[in-house]
Amino acid sequence: MQLSEHPAVVRIRAVLPVAGEIVYAVGSLWISSTMLRNWPDPSGYWRDTDALAYGLLAAVYLPLALRRLFPVTVLVSTGLCIGTYFTLGYYHVPAVCGMLLALYTVASLRPRRVSYRAAAGALLVLLWGTRLAEPGIGPLSVGFVTVSTIVCWVAGDGSRRLRDLTRRLRLEQEEKARRAVMEERIQIARELHDVIAHHVSVISIQTGLAGYVFSSDPPTARRALDTIGDSAHEALAEMRRMLVVLREEDPAPDARTPPGTGGIGKLDELVKRVAEAGVPVDVRVTGTAYDLPPGIDLCAYRVVQEALTNVIKHAPAARTTVRVHYGEGEVRVRVKDDGPGRTAPVRAPGAASASTGQGLIGMRERATIYHGTVTAEPAPGGGFEVSLRVPVPRAAGHGA
Secondary structure (H helix, E strand, O other), X not given: XXXXXXXXXXXXXXXXXXXXXXXXXXXXXXXXXXXXXHOOOOOOOOXXXXXXXXXXXXXXXXXXXXXXXXXXXXXXXXXXXXXXXXXXXXXOHHHHHHHHHHHHHHHHHXXXXXXXXXXXXXXXXXXXXXXXXXXXXXXXXXXXXXXXXXXXXXXXXXXXXXXXXXXXXXXXXXXXXXXXXXXXXXXXXHHHHHHHHHHHHHHHHHHHHHHHHOOOOHHHHHHHHHHHHHHHHHHHHHHHHHHHHHHOOOOOOHHHOOOOOOOHHHHHHHHHHHHHOOOOEEEEEEEOOOOOOHHHHHHHHHHHHHHHHHHHHHOOOOOEEEEEEEEXXXXXXXXXXXXXXXXXXXXXXXXXXXXXXXXXXXXXXXXXXXXXXEEEEEOOXXXXXXXXXXXXXXXXXXXX
């Protein structure tokens, strides 16, 4: 166990501030009493030192040990004792520090509406004590206590504002960390959905086909089982690649897309799997192809994958077209089927159904990361259509 975690160390660290306040209060009382006892007064300006003077000083300094727990109460108590001390005419200087420290504590721990009144009250008490100054230095004494009061209030108020700023920054950092964790969880959920949903859908369709033709058409059943095996192996491979990325420390945004995970270049493999599941797909690429940034490339691939997965689920006999267009500064993807229309618009998070809603939300989230847009709606001529538009940075679009 580390030393800082030892219970004894924790107790000592908790006691040290209290012990420090007590030592400071007792030490201040001792210094003030010594000053009061030894300060020369050949002209008899002040009242003779007696037990009451020491008692008042004790009442001024000893409560300062509790100043952080009860700042306003200690300030009021200190002011009353010092006011009485000054009224009785004792040597005034030894009591000034107690008033200033109590004021600093209030200014550092309480809002300004309280510390303003505290500063005004402390200044009045200290000005009352300036009447005891030696002849000729009265104005200097007034200036000294006024400046000292202002300095102590400003220092205490600055300490309070710095502490508030530190607390706000800590809360902001905690909120940022919480949001980062939430975004990471959403990213993991999105990746898991995209990786698993497609392959499981293919496996489900092929399993049904294999069972249906197992006795009547063994070759078709064999091909279906091969497709099931390939889909399972690919799903596991993608899961492993994703776990490798998740284990990396602070990966860059595009570094989270491991090579080989997916991309427009792998559409042929995706279309082959979908075709084996019984959904014919026609792919057309228009425009001059260029290398896409890894994140955008994966985004486009996942949108096509999710759209085709939904075709397998909801319109397995539909003919489907995939259009990829490389434009000037953007890439567009459109997946359209001629199956029965489905009313599954992109819903807000939390309002999605348990079927396609999460996948459509995942499409939108992916596109939003790269400042793109996704629409998913019934096509005008029948069927369903998913469209993606993602801007491509000029350097990427022209660097191929």
